[in-house]
Amino acid sequence: MELFLWGILPYVMVAVLVGGSIWRYRYDQFGWTTRSSQLYESRLLRIGSPLFHFGILVVIIGHFAGLVIPKAWTDALGVSEEMYHFAALALGTVAGIATLVGVGILIYRRRTTGPVFMATTNNDKTMYVVLVAAIVAGLATTVIGVIGPHEEVTYRDTVAPWFRSLFVFQPDIQAMSEASLDFQIHTLIGMALFMIWPFTRLVHAFTAPIHYLFRPYVIYRSRDGRPTAGRGIRRGWAPVGTPDRSSDKAAGRTTGRTRR
Structure with a gap:
């Protein structure tokens, strides 16, 4: 035994x-x-x-x-x-x-x-x-x-x-x-x-989910497309191959960031 x-x-x-x-x-x-x-x-x-x-x-x-x-x-x-x-x-x-x-x-x-x-x-x-x-x-x-x-x-x-x-x-x-x-x-x-x-x-x-701490932000845009007044857009961690955010700003689209 x-x-x-x-x-x-x-x-x-x-x-x-x-x-x-x-x-x-x-x-x-x-x-x-x-x-x-x-x-x-x-x-x-x-x-x-x-x-x-x-x-x-x-x-x-x-x-x-x-x-x-x-x-x-x-x-x-x-x-x-x-x-x-x-x-x-x-x-x-x-x-x-x-x-x-x-x-x-x-x-x-x-x-x-x-x-x-x-x-x-x-x-x-x-x-x-x-x-x-x-x-x-x-x-x-x-x-x-x-x-x-x-x-x-x-x-x-x-x-x-x-x-x-x-x-x-x-x-x-x-x-x-x-x-x-x-x-x-x-x-x-x-x-x-x-x-x-x-x-x-x-x-x-x-x-x-330890990898969650190291994942990049997800880029999202507002539905109405109006620019955010009085607030600059901060540059975040953009994955390789994504368009430059300055073109979004020039087009009047609001850009934000969130986790996946």
């Missing part, structure tokens, strides 16, 4: 994640979206969405630092184990609570707003169950680390070496088997979340 859980299942998870994402992109590009419901309700969305997204971003960064950066590196930088754990627990607790509160608001909104609830599929419900379970399990490991008995062997000695060993295709099953039960449960739920990821609305995270 340990061989399957910690030596085989992680690679099955990666295969499903990568293969499922490729399949979804090729055969369901129109479904590759969050199916935004902002038009139905925006007040709770403005609160819950930033809490969840910024919280989960910090959680991801924290997991990366804890699992990828070896203990020897932080020791070489002069960061003591006490300092490391204090920072990790403090930041992890705040980020975890923010993420849990944010997703709680989003679930409440989805359940109590009629049109949003009607647009909720069984796929969404399954995703929310697994996502909340992963967040709660992560917070539980943090709380146990704070109020529970101090252990000589921590996740940096068990989960982290096992995680890094997966990338060289030599899974350290013994290290993961020595991890505490709360970390093992959290890891299994996390793998389940990534296995369903390509088939849910969470897939939109792979196509965050």
Whole structure:
């Protein structure tokens, strides 16, 4: 069982994640979206969405630092184990609570707003169950680390070496088997979340619209064609091949800019 859980299942998870994402992109590009419901309700969305997204971003960064950066590196930088754990627990607790509160608001909104609830599929419900379970399990490991008995062997000695060993295709099953039960449960739920990821609305995270910040303006003109009195026309970022705007000004057409 340990061989399957910690030596085989992680690679099955990666295969499903990568293969499922490729399949979804090729055969369901129109479904590759969050199916935004902002038009139905925006007040709770403005609160819950930033809490969840910024919280989960910090959680991801924290997991990366804890699992990828070896203990020897932080020791070489002069960061003591006490300092490391204090920072990790403090930041992890705040980020975890923010993420849990944010997703709680989003679930409440989805359940109590009629049109949003009607647009909720069984796929969404399954995703929310697994996502909340992963967040709660992560917070539980943090709380146990704070109020529970101090252990000589921590996740940096068990989960982290096992995680890094997966990338060289030599899974350290013994290290993961020595991890505490709360970390093992959290890891299994996390793998389940990534296995369903390509088939849910969470897939939109792979196509965050970062390129939007670097796209040029779209040129538009007013319908009446009257010039703008008392205000000069600012030159913007014009794509190659577009006509000079001075000809528009001479022709008496109003020119403006907006994002695509």
